[in-house]
Amino acid sequence: MERSGGRGGQPRVGTREVVLAAVRLFTENGFESTTVDQIAAASGVSRRSLFRRFGSKEDILFAEHDELFSTVSAYLEASPDEPLASAFAAARLVLRGYLEDPEVTLPRYRLVRAHPRLRDREVAMTARYQAAFSRYLTRRTGGEANALAAGVAAASLISAHNHVLREWLRDPVQDASAVLARFEEATDLVRRAAEPVLHAGRGSAEDRVLVAVYPGGTGREELLRRIGAAVQG
């Protein structure tokens, strides 16, 4: 048939265009009612090539997400900073990836909410991030002996990220900087929870952790008295 360029060898009609065409069709007709043939016709790429390049119909929706994962993964490997801070920065990178491409991420979110199958695919994607973060933190904070704490820290981070992300997806009016500010708040909370646990395993195995929650107005002496009463010796 009629082909535009087709100067064999390198890339092709452009992944972006295919994704946008697919997103449009999915949004108009629903995900399941849209056939791959329709996407092929709308994007100017043959059915066969679609499967070759994207793997499956679902994967078309998450193609750019995959690229983002590669970017973040590489960033993590190269990051020289303190482990937990690097993981936080990587998660921020993911968030920015979403914020910078609302044309795809917003319709995809609506589709994901409507179709359990896509929901599972999205969940699998975040699980890949979590696994990557978990492995990274494990490697950088004491190895296998600390795998549990590293996994918990990664899970907490991903959870906070998803929480902030979902707030934006549900209400995309907020601008990116406000969302990123929310993310910083959320990671502060995670840091308070994860940092002591993550570092507890690094020193002696006999280390102990003390956690106290007290009203802001509590005096220093009163605080020490209560802690003293709670600690056995």
Place this chain on the structure above:
Amino acid sequence: MERSGGRGGQPRVGTREVVLAAVRLFTENGFESTTVDQIAAASGVSRRSLFRRFGSKEDILFAEHDELFSTVSAYLEASPDEPLASAFAAARLVLRGYLEDPEVTLPRYRLVRAHPRLRDREVAMTARYQAAFSRYLTRRTGGEANALAAGVAAASLISAHNHVLREWLRDPVQDASAVLARFEEATDLVRRAAEPVLHAGRGSAEDRVLVAVYPGGTGREELLRRIGAAVQG
């Protein structure tokens, strides 16, 4: 054809038998190389009925997992205990569900590791638990205002659960009680991380959190001296 019972109305040939037949075939021939027709032939249920009862080929593998989820979900709803403790107990219930049915869970783990597609399905399953725990904790610990902390706590709990579970799946020699003991250790760690965060939002907004890590040999006075030095007043 030849049918065993078939006294119309209620259940049928038994979900368990179908699952076991499927697990055996998947293990022998691989997941993708096993056709639904083979499962139908081996289990004595027609192809059509398999799809009607399980939904998809994958779902046959996770059928009993789905039942477990229903059980745990109901348990959570009915639990009168302290929220975080209830969530921990529910997670322990999940773990026991795995431990008590190695005939299915162990082969399934091997299959899941080998096939990315099944891996995604498994991940989606744990995400369902996490979402359920998160909603539960949100509802029972301050509502939407505390959703972030509740989500982080749920993620931490699920992560710890999966960590312990995976240890057993990789090395099933350990007996159930040892695994459950490991789980208690793991949840202790999660409790230290999650409890202060989860409760921080419940009292006054002015509440503060103190976390101290110290060697096990530290004396009570020395501990109080250091904390006193660290607290501003």
Place this chain on the structure above:
DNA sequence: CCCTACGTGGCATTCGGTGCCAGACTAAGG
């Protein structure tokens, strides 16, 4: 005995996904 309800199996069909093959184009090497 009829009627309703439900689980079942067979059949036809749709559609996602793969293997295979041939064509188009580029870059490197003689």
Place this chain on the structure above:
DNA sequence: CCTTAGTCTGGCACCGAATGCCACGTAGGG
């Protein structure tokens, strides 16, 4: 310039998962 290798492409045939439709058989209630 021609050849060769490598890569991306589209068309075709095929497999198998999944769904809709229909007919059957068995239970329980009137």
